[in-house]
Amino acid sequence: MPDGEKVNASDLKWSKRTPTTRSSEGVYFIQTNLDESQETTLWTIYNTLTEIEATFRVLKTDLSLRPVFHKEDENTEAHLFLGLLAYQLVSFVRYQLKQHNISHDWRNIVRIMNTQKMVTSSMKTKSGKLIRIKKSSLPKVKVREIYDALNFKYQPFTMKKSVVPEI
DSSP states (O other), X not given: OBOTXXXXXXXXXXXXXXXXXXXXXXXXXXXXXXXXXXXXXXXXXXXXXXXXXHHHHHHHHHTTOOSOOOOSHHHHHHHXXXXXHHHHHXXXXXXXXXXXXXXXXXXXHHHHHTTSOEEEEXXXXXXXXXXXXXXXXXOOHHHHHHHHHHTOOSSSSOOEEEEEXXX
């Protein structure tokens, strides 16, 4: 409350206001020593952090990195090292793709690349031998773009045929 001359405050009242969020949402408070002129830098750092978190979520699922049930420190360290090594590989791949103006997040890269499949056909000969033929499908356009950017072959291997006697 200002005084009669509206120069000095003579009283201060606080009222608690709880932010309204859905139960599925969190609230982020970012404390930084950056000033307002560096707002774009702060925003870039924040987006990088959310991108890292999203990539780790995908990697943890794909590599079965959670939950951690290790009892020995050595095993836990190996588990964490595997996760960091996988993230380093993801970062390298995404960096290479960004050099070719492909800026998908890791989840979309995995989704796009999952459109190419490997098919294994098995059959038996009259003599009882098992024949297996492996062949990969032709990649779609977006998959080819990623392969081109990374300088990879469109099909990871040529058709493989193996004849295995039945045991």
